[in-house]
Amino acid sequence: MTSGFDGVWQVDRESSRGRYFNGAFPPDTVTFAGAIALKVATGVDQRDALVEGFTEIGAEMSSFFPEPNMRPDEVAHLVDLVIRDHNAQVTTASREAIALLEAFDAMTIAGIVYSFAEGGDTQDVLEDIGISARTLVDHGVAVRGYCFAHAGDADELIMNGQLALGYGIFAEAGSTPEEIGKEVAALLREQGLPVRPHLSAEQRIIVGPMIYEIPFTGMDLEDIPEP
Template sequence: MDVKPSRGRYFGGTFPPDTVTFAGAIALKVATGVDTREALVAGFSEIGAEMSSYFPEPAMDGADVERLVDLVIRDHNAQVTSASRDAIALLDAFHAMSIRGIVYSFAEAGDTQTALEDIGDSARELVEHGVGVRGYCFAHAVDTDELIMNGQLALGYGIFAESGSMPEEIGRDIAQVLREHGLTVRPHLSAEQRLIVGPMVYELPYEGMDIPAPDEEL
């Protein structure tokens, strides 16, 4: 049975998320809420300079990209004024996993390899704080784009070999934590070590940025 997608309030704004336009791609990252404003400006300025390789819009210089990022942030926050229950539940679940020795990476990496490198760094930090690590889960940028667009999040998972845990055990523990926080979880339909979380509405106001007020713009 098909799962009905869940869509956030950010789709009602001037700059809705999408995967085919430059502004839509910025809106996707703003909706995910992980990257700082400075990281968004820097990353999308590189893309804007080589726009024809990625999106149909004309090339944009750094100043124009910065203005567009700020417009997208304002538009997002005009629509999303509070965090959704599902977003709070997901982030709380990740925190609970860390306490249980399951390291996570959420939207910090563009591919699986980079996500695993991020997990390795996080695992070392937990060990330094006296937490025994048993396994991990991750959602890279493509996974979190799907979360914003279609209300479902694919989580990959695995083990640290020295822990003595089995992948199935870690998968069950991750699913249990997510369900304890009120989220729907189902196994991936392939042989991959992945879970599907959702349908869910992931909405967070974008915070932690320093953007000029409209009357301060050049």
């Protein structure tokens, strides 16, 4: 990873995969352990939430993955193994991961609600955004729009080093989707992230290539060891 003259980190596509791929449990989309590693690499869920969610899957494994069914204690043990393996590889956060989280914080301050790696589809995400928006309004923030990447988008970030962000508006706020899209892109660029030109009609912004790495400690910037 090198720094370009314009302050944007230039990342070779072939090297935009995180160090977690070097471990015993690399992320993937086809195995149970790989699916756990994907969520651990994203860093959104706490350990107990991972155990709870994957225990339900492990009880009916044949419907999702090639591995045999697993008991709750076996799932919990595997989750702990994956977390330890991840943190053995990823001891500090990548600059791009910190930049992305800083950009999300800046969006909140600007009245743009964000949702990252929550919900399986857009409808789930919009429900999450609605809850977050009401909380911000209760705290006196003038909410104007939103930005999101659902769980599948976050998986793509881990697997291929690029993140698709959707965006939109709250009609009563008076902003247009184009205005929110431009502001989201500007806030990402201010943090030095590579943002590709996008068609505003699609209301999607592509960020990358980038390396997203954080130790499994949660997504609070104060808790993340920096490079």
